[in-house]
Amino acid sequence: MNDHPPDFRSADPSFSQAWTRIGEEIRSFRSDLQELPVLPSLAASDIQAELARLQSAEPLDLTDTVEAVIDLLRRGIVQVTSPRYFGLFNPDVLESGILADALVALYNPQLAAWSHAPAVNEIERVVLGRFSAALGLEPESTHANFTSGGAEANLSAVLSAIAHHFPNSTETGIGGTAARPAIYLSGESHDSFVKIARMTGLGTRALRKVPITERATLDVNALDKMIGADRHAGLYPLLIIATAGTTSAGVIDPIPDIADVAAEYGSWLHVDAAWGGAAALSPKLRPELSGIERADSITWDAHKWLSVPMAAGMFFCRHPAAVRRAFGVSTVYMPGPSDARPDPYSTTAQWSRRAIGLKVFMSLTHLGEDGYARIIEQQAATGRRLRTRLVDAGWITVNDTPFPLVCFTHADIREGRVSTTDLLERIYDGGRVWISEVVFAGQERVLRACITSYRTNDADLDCLIEELEAARLTSAATR
Numbered sequence: 001m002n003d004h005p006p007d008f009r010s011a012d013p014s015f016s017q018a019w020t021r022i023g024e025e026i027r028s029f030r031s032d033l034q035e036l037p038v039l040p041s042l043a044a045s046d047i048q049a050e051l052a053r054l055q056s057a058e059p060l061d062l063t064d065t066v067e068a069v070i071d072l073l074r075r076g077i078v079q080v081t082s083p084r085y086f087g088l089f090n091p092d093v094l095e096s097g098i099l100a101d102a103l104v105a106l107y108n109p110q111l112a113a114w115s116h117a118p119a120v121n122e123i124e125r126v127v128l129g130r131f132s133a134a135l136g137l138e139p140e141s142t143h144a145n146f147t148s149g150g151a152e153a154n155l156s157a158v159l160s161a162i163a164h165h166f167p168n169s170t171e172t173g174i175g176g177t178a179a180r181p182a183i184y185l186s187g188e189s190h191d192s193f194v195k196i197a198r199m200t201g202l203g204t205r206a207l208r209k210v211p212i213t214e215r216a217t218l219d220v221n222a223l224d225k226m227i228g229a230d231r232h233a234g235l236y237p238l239l240i241i242a243t244a245g246t247t248s249a250g251v252i253d254p255i256p257d258i259a260d261v262a263a264e265y266g267s268w269l270h271v272d273a274a275w276g277g278a279a280a281l282s283p284k285l286r287p288e289l290s291g292i293e294r295a296d297s298i299t300w301d302a303h304k305w306l307s308v309p310m311a312a313g314m315f316f317c318r319h320p321a322a323v324r325r326a327f328g329v330s331t332v333y334m335p336g337p338s339d340a341r342p343d344p345y346s347t348t349a350q351w352s353r354r355a356i357g358l359k360v361f362m363s364l365t366h367l368g369e370d371g372y373a374r375i376i377e378q379q380a381a382t383g384r385r386l387r388t389r390l391v392d393a394g395w396i397t398v399n400d401t402p403f404p405l406v407c408f409t410h411a412d413i414r415e416g417r418v419s420t421t422d423l424l425e426r427i428y429d430g431g432r433v434w435i436s437e438v439v440f441a442g443q444e445r446v447l448r449a450c451i452t453s454y455r456t457n458d459a460d461l462d463c464l465i466e467e468l469e470a471a472r473l474t475s476a477a478t479r
């Protein structure tokens with residue numbers, strides 16, 4: 001037993017051993033990943049048994065704990081960093097981000113107040129300034145902050161829009177306004193808005209679901225008509241949500257046309273580019289986001305297509321005064337601002353906050369904006385090759401997007417000979433690749449494969465197609 005508190009400054013050999021082991025794992029995991037199943041091989045009962053063992057023992061040597069946790073992580077999670085995880089925007093991570101997160105844990109900088117972590121607060125401002133410029137926003141007059149993720153960034157947008165349109169509501173509550181505020185969004189928008197409607201006190205009835213086109217984009221004519229009719233009925237068109245890269249199908253709503261409607265009715269325009277925002281860094285893909293610079297606020301997650309570890313969302317807003325109104329607070333126990341730099345605790349939803357931006361900064365300095373553009377474009381190109389290969393193998397693609405997300409089906413599925421669910425079960429049993437299913441455009445159940453790793457190559461695409469074909473043929477044969 002230790003008779004002194006564990007301390008890495010002490011000469012305790014178990015610390016240096018544990019570090020050596022973790023260093024080894026960081027080096028070997030990525031090459032071993034090629035051979036590891038993408039799906040977990042441990043059952044819940046295996047995990048519980050292992051946890052019981054770890055807890056019933058005397059305090060464990062740190063190296064033993066590290067060993068046990070590595071085993072749980074290798075066999076007990078979906079390997080989202082695998083090039084064969086064609087999944088839900090959870091990225092393969094750049095080494096720079098792993099290093100940054102280790103440093104953050106070591107120094108534990110507190111980003112609530114500017115004066116507690118000037119160096120890291122400035123690092124975040126620099127990164128957000130560059131990204132604001134990439135989005136076409138004026139960095140000097142744009143408010144931007146890192147968030148836990150896209151859901152928090154979307155929440156920040158709705159709270160800022162409320163504070164902007166109903167300044168008194170920060171005192172009276174939303175119930176104190178005579179207006180009946182409404183949020184316009186399509187069924188393809190992210191479901192975080194359902195929670196946000198509840199959290200903000202707007203209620204889910206404030207969510208007005210705009211019809212979509214056949215391509216699963218928000219139907220602008222329907223939006224215009226709906227707002228017109230709603231205004232007659234006494235609703236207040238507070239906010240319109242456009243999505244640039246929907247979660248299901250990766251499609252981009254027509255941002256310029258939606259911006260026109262927002263301007264016509266004086267509504268706040270929020271563009272949810274949680275995944276697709278990365279296109280702003282690529283000269284080739286940037287035009288796909290055209291109009292985004294007209295948004296009042298934008299969500300963009302670094303922990304998706306920018307390939308940094310979770311959790312790293314970003315919120316951009318052209319109305320800093322509205323953000324201060326939404327989040328501003330002063331306390332007796334926090335240090336006052338040391339200069340003109342705002343304190344994050346009084347301009348964001350979080351209070352104590354870790355250094356989210358360091359992993360983005362270190363990845364940006366390591367790759368450069370050009371390097372980032374290259375890996376983003378390379379993933380887009382891999383997505384296009386996947387599309388072609390699926391069609392060549394007899395599959396039918398159904399979504400239309402420049403981003404690397406393919407929704408697809410097969411005549412065997414359309415004609416009822418096999419089901420997407422059955423195919424997925426067979427594919428998951430093999431454990432070699434991970435894909436998912438979605439309902440496309442509210443109509444048709446299809447398969448979904450997204451290029452989430454910058455290391456996914458043609459051999460990985462071959463593997464996916466082999467798995468699909470094998471699942472389809474065995475499924476059809478057992479009917």
Ligand SMILES: *Cc1c(COP(=O)(O)O)cnc(C)c1O
Binds near residue numbers: 152192243246274275
């Ligand atoms: C992922 C996603 C979100 C939610 O972001 P989190 O980082 O998971 O909180 C919101 N909107 C879209 C379009 C997304 O793809």
